[in-house]
Amino acid sequence: MDCALMIQxxxxxxxxxxxxxxxxxxxxxRNISVVPFKPQNMALNSAVTPEGGEIxxxxxxxxxxxxxxxxxxxxxxxxxxxxxxxxxxxFRGHPLHNQNALSYHQLKxxxxxxxxxxxxxxxxxxxxxxxxxxGSPAEINLRQNDIANMGFAERVDCPVILVGDIDRGGVFxxxxxxxxxxxxxxxxxxxxxxxxxxxxxxxxxxxxLDWLEKKTGKPVLGxxxxxxxxxxxxxxxxxxxxxxxxxxxxxxxxxxxxxPRISNHTDLDPLxxxxxxxxxxxxxxxxxxxxxxxxxxxxxxxxxxxxxxxxQGWLEAIQKHLRYGGKVMGICGGFQMLGKQLDDSQxxxxxxxxxEGFGLLDIETRYDAHKQLTNTEGQLALTxxxxxxxxEIHMGQTFGPDLKQPAMTLDGKxxxxxxxxxxxxxxxxxxxxxxxxxxxxxxxxxxxxxxxHLDLFQEQERAFDRLADAFESQVNMEFIDTLLNSKxxxxx
Numbered sequence: 141m142d143c144a145l146m147i148q149x150x151x152x153x154x155x156x157x158x159x160x161x162x163x164x165x166x167x168x169x170r171n172i173s174v175v176p177f178k179p180q181n182m183a184l185n186s187a188v189t190p191e192g193g194e195i196x197x198x199x200x201x202x203x204x205x206x207x208x209x210x211x212x213x214x215x216x217x218x219x220x221x222x223x224x225x226x227x228x229x230x231f232r233g234h235p236l237h238n239q240n241a242l243s244y245h246q247l248k249x250x251x252x253x254x255x256x257x258x259x260x261x262x263x264x265x266x267x268x269x270x271x272x273x274x275g276s277p278a279e280i281n282l283r284q285n286d287i288a289n290m291g292f293a294e295r296v297d298c299p300v301i302l303v304g305d306i307d308r309g310g311v312f313x314x315x316x317x318x319x320x321x322x323x324x325x326x327x328x329x330x331x332x333x334x335x336x337x338x339x340x341x342x343x344x345x346x347x348x349l350d351w352l353e354k355k356t357g358k359p360v361l362g363x364x365x366x367x368x369x370x371x372x373x374x375x376x377x378x379x380x381x382x383x384x385x386x387x388x389x390x391x392x393x394x395x396x397x398x399x400p401r402i403s404n405h406t407d408l409d410p411l412x413x414x415x416x417x418x419x420x421x422x423x424x425x426x427x428x429x430x431x432x433x434x435x436x437x438x439x440x441x442x443x444x445x446x447x448x449x450x451x452q453g454w455l456e457a458i459q460k461h462l463r464y465g466g467k468v469m470g471i472c473g474g475f476q477m478l479g480k481q482l483d484d485s486q487x488x489x490x491x492x493x494x495x496e497g498f499g500l501l502d503i504e505t506r507y508d509a510h511k512q513l514t515n516t517e518g519q520l521a522l523t524x525x526x527x528x529x530x531x532e533i534h535m536g537q538t539f540g541p542d543l544k545q546p547a548m549t550l551d552g553k554x555x556x557x558x559x560x561x562x563x564x565x566x567x568x569x570x571x572x573x574x575x576x577x578x579x580x581x582x583x584x585x586x587x588x589x590x591x592x593h594l595d596l597f598q599e600q601e602r603a604f605d606r607l608a609d610a611f612e613s614q615v616n617m618e619f620i621d622t623l624l625n626s627k628x629x630x631x632x
Contacts, residue, residue, distance in 0.1 A: 143624045144177075144263070144298040148273035148289055148330075150314035154305045155336030155364070157198040160272045161372060162611035163620070164205040165604045167268060175266040176202035179255045180217040180274050180288040182227070184403035184440050188513050188531035193233020194218060197406055198272070201372060205604045216258040217251060217287065219244075222401065222441045222490055232258065235511055248285040255287055256295060268624055271298060278321040290326045299331045299623050301361065307337035312352055319356060331623055332361040334615060339366045362615030371413060371603055390417040392588040395431035398423040400448055401441040404533070407471055408435065410573040410596050416588055428457040433467045433586040436474025438534075438570065443484060443495040446477045455498050467586050468500070468564045472534050475556065475566035479503035479540065488535050501557050501566055503540035511535055516569070518550035521558050526581040530571030538568075 145163075149156040160176055167174040176199050187200035193212035200210040212233030221227040222238065229236045229244065231251065239247065262269055275282075277289035277300075285291065293300050302318065304311040319327055333352065338345065342363050349360045394411055398421045411417045422428055434457075439445040449455070458468060470478040479497045481504040486492060488507040497504075517529040528548060547556035547565045556567030565585075573579045574596045583591040611617075 144269040146271040150304040165608040173267040178272040182219040278318040332359045399445040403438040436470040439473035442473035470566040476505040502542040505536045507536040516550045526577035528578040530569040
């Protein structure tokens with residue numbers, strides 16, 4: 141390995157993933173051997189790798205920006221919260237067990253060695269590793285045994301660029317305050333700053349940039365302007381779901397509950413991008429509007445989110461919606477909720493117990509220790525049997541009479557449920573809307589007979605190049621090339 145460069149942020153969602161993605165595309169366009177790496181990720185949006193492991197969605201997206209297939213080595217630790225105090229620990233693609241914060245903190249020294257080993261393995265295959273931090277390096281309560289930020293950077297001895305989000309205000313305080321809470325060696329490790337999501341005339345920002353450089357002795361490498369309409373699959377749901385606000389001017393109305401533990405909401409990205417679709421995310425205590433299609437998305441805490449839906453009046457709303465001829469789709473946990481019963485007597489997802497589902501499908505789900513992690517493809521049980529491709533990530537096995545009416549065939553086997561009245565579809569397939577033919581067929585099933593063509597892969601490719609072009613024009617790439625100190629970079 142020639143070099144590694146780590147991107148850390150002053151806060152969560154400061155722009156770490158965006159910067160890594162931009163650099164992945166820039167360097168790959170130069171035909172440089174580059175790979176993304178995130179030591180520890182906390183997210184409920186994940187992806188299944190070709191070898192059958194699970195990693196954070198952001199790293200799968202960054203791999204695509206590099207022209208690579210995602211691999212578990214790119215994100216050795218993934219934490220998937222199933223409550224405010226507990227998370228499932230995914231290590232090298234597969235679940236270890238559920239851990240509360242204190243027990244996981246004690247486990248980190250053992251995991252760090254494995255993370256560094258994985259990092260070194262990638263270093264033998266690629267010339268440049270672009271490392272992404274998590275949260276903020278200034279979280280002093282988490283400094284001991286740190287894997288995610290400076291603890292890792294110090295262990296592998298790599299330089300750091302610090303990113304701050306000016307859109308929320310206080311970006312200069314973010315930078316100076318972060319530096320003040322770091323040790324002397326960690327401060328020296330930070331080589332420069334990048335400001336993200338700037339709107340307006342950068343000349344008005346220049347006095348602040350000059351002050352920051354004089355105050356810290358470190359350069360501002362660039363000011364990234366806000367890019368309206370740029371869409372990259374999100375790492376998590378916390379900041380990017382427009383709760384209570386309709387997205388898009390489309391004629392087909394899709395309503396989705398913003399579940400407290402929503403997972404893999406990136407399933408809905410093709411609908412968010414489609415010009416003929418309006419998405420409406422409904423949060424806590426908000427009225428549930430009329431719709432053509434209601435989608436119950438995935439959940440990391442299915443029984444808990446099911447109770448939340450019942451308390452918010454969703455069962456009655458869905459029953460009324462069906463009486464008026466509307467369509468309903470349940471994806472993964474949402475599919476399980478549509479059934480009669482969810483049996484988690486062993487406490488695989490939370491407190492042991494059994495919950496009564498919505499009873500709209502004659503199925504039941506029983507949870508066990510096995511976690512399904514599969515990439516799969518097949519055909520939808522709709523007109524012309526359009527091809528579909530995606531992945532499964534779920535605990536629990538579903539059984540019942542309605543499975544005799546499958547929604548699709550995957551790898552030659554019947555999968556999911558399409559109700560006899562053609563109004564309800566349930567399945568475990570994440571990414572069901574990603575293929576253009578499947579998207580068009582599902583929109584037609586929902587009531588949009590003639591839909592415009594949308595290819596999510598092409599949209600993502602355009603977004604990668606747009607981001608890379610903006611980054612190269614607004615950030616000091618010569619300085620970054622010097623940090624990378626790679627023969628490939630120098631000769632490109």
